[in-house]
Each structure stands twice: as structure tokens, then as C-alpha cells.
Amino acid sequence: MRTFPWLACLIALAGCQGNCSAPAEPAPAAPKPVQPPVASAAPDLPTRRAAPARLVAIGDVHGDLQATRAALRAAGAIDDKDHWSGGALVVVQVGDQIDRGDDDRAVLDLFDRLTEEAAAAGGASISLLGNHEVMNVQLDLRYPTAASLKGFADLPGLRLDHPKLAELPDAAKARGAAFMPGGPYALRLAKRDVVAMVGDTVFVHGGVLPKHVAYGLGRMNRELHTWMAGNSPAPGDKITGEDGPLWSRRYSAAPDASDCKVLEEVLKTMQASRMVVGHTVQRGGISPACDGKVWRIDVGMSRYYKGTPEVLEIAGSTVRAITSAK
Secondary structure, three states, X not given: OOOOHHHHHHXXXXXXXXXXXXXXXXXXXXXOOOOOOOOOOOOOOOOEEOOOOOEEEEOXXXXXXXXXXXXXHHOOOXXXXXXXXXXXXXXXXOOOOOOOOOOHHHHHHHHHHHXXXXXXXXXXXXXXXXXXXXXXXXXXXXXXXXXXXXOXXXXXXXXXXXXXXXXXXXXXXXXXXXXXXXXXXXXXXXXXXXXXXXXXXXXXXXXOOHHHHHHOHHHHHHHHHHHHOOOOXXXXXXXXXXXXXXXXXXXXXXXXXXXXXXXXXXXXXXXXXXXXXXXXOOOOOOEEEOXXXXXXXXXXXXXXXXXXXXXXXXXXXXXXXXXOOO
């Protein structure tokens, strides 16, 4: 007997007597939760300034106005009246503008003025903090000369009777009042960073180690700013200690293969090609190490060290030293 599929369906429905329903479709499987990707925290780095056509770095000048002028002129940054003439040039001075020389106030004032003039001309004059700037804010005044102490005596509004100054000799109280947290020169230093990045170059007074990157270089800058402005307690040893970025000599003394490996790790993390450091006098002049991944630019150009002014020029991939007679 021939069976028609449609007839079988009718018979089946009749047998249900109106109480049947179509078999339920299986419920769709619940979607699996999407796991967000595990992202490692990006390092807290300083804001990177775009690379200019020409970039010049200047090492420690230690209160010597004559050497400072010579270095700035070798860089093509100032004219014969000490005004900015560099146009779009970017100059980075890596700290230790003060102590050991007689012209501390004049040197600080010159660099602060050039910061404004350079910005107005489309360039930049960037002054970083060195260990000696920080020491002065800490009221560690072992290294100013007698003449440089007197240079701050005529600043108006200094609180010479402040309790923090009680242990300083009278001759040092004006300088102490100028540099203690919240003082007029400390407020100016509070605008300066520990570490700066321009193009693919990292600038710092001593040296950046992996633990500094892990702590946060932007965080270090911010913590020093607020302390110098008088708005927070003194930062800890991670910043101001002997192996902090202001004091480390790991790359500036005599780096070996292990030091160079550490440097490579830091540069890779910071996406940089080289580091420029001061802090340790190079008696033979500006010198590279670690296959050009670090350039050491403290040439002892101040009268105290009797060196010759020299600056580092970075133009594209070309890096060279420029020497100037005082």
C-alpha cells in the first residue's frame, strides 16, 4: 500500500486530539564569556617630545657662567648678548647647573630665561635636575662657594627665621631660604624633570635603571615637583638615593658587558635608541659606550674641573661632539 507523507502527519495529529504541540526545539547554548586579554601595564614614562632637525645636549656646568655661555654658543643656541638665536633648535642640559662655582644664580637665571625665549621662537631649552639641584632643596649646602652664597642675599621676601634654616650658618641662610621646598628657587626647580625624552633619545643626569622604569619615571618627575613646591614630603631613596637616576654611575663610569645589557633592556622598554648622561667627568671629552647606546657628556667644563666646553649634537642618525674654546 502506498503511503503519503502528508497523510501520516494528519493521522498523527488526529491521535493527539488537540492536545499535542510541536516538539520543543533545543535551547541554544549559552554563549561562552569572552575573556578580556591580559594586558601588561604600560610603563609610566615622561612625555616624548618629537625629534627636531637638530638636538644638542649640554653636560654639567657647575656655576660657571663663562663655560655655560661657551657651551650654548657652540650649540648655536645664543647670540653675543646671551639671547636665544637657535630658532627650532632643542637644547637639553642634563643638570648640575649649580655648586662648586661662583655664578650659580646667574646660570640658573640664564637657563630659565632661555626656556621662555626658545619656546617663543619655536625651539626648546630643557633643563633637567641633577643631584646638586636636589641637594640644595634638601638644604645640603656643602658645595656652594662663599661668593655663590652671597648671590642670593638680596632676594626679597626670604624667611631667614624659618625653623628649617636653624642649623645653617648665617652666611648660608639666604641661599637655604631660596632653595628650601616652597622657596623661590625651589619653585623654579619644581618645573624641571629628572628624565626627558626627545625623539629616540633619553636624557638623565645619572642613569635610568630597570627599577626606575618599574617605579615610574613620570611618577618620579611628579613626586619631585610636588616636594620642591612644598606640597609633599621628601621623596624616598628610589629617586634620591645613591643608585637613583640622579646619582647612578652605572653607564657613565666604566660600563662592562653586564651594564650594557641592562642599558639595552631599559632602552627597549622605553623604545629609545640611546641614553645621554652627565654626572661623571670624562677627562678625554664626550665619549660613547655600549656601542653608542650611551653618550657621556660631563666633560668638567667648569673652572672647578678645568675642562673645555663641549656639547653633543644629534641630527637624524648622526651623533657627534662639538668642542668650543672658552
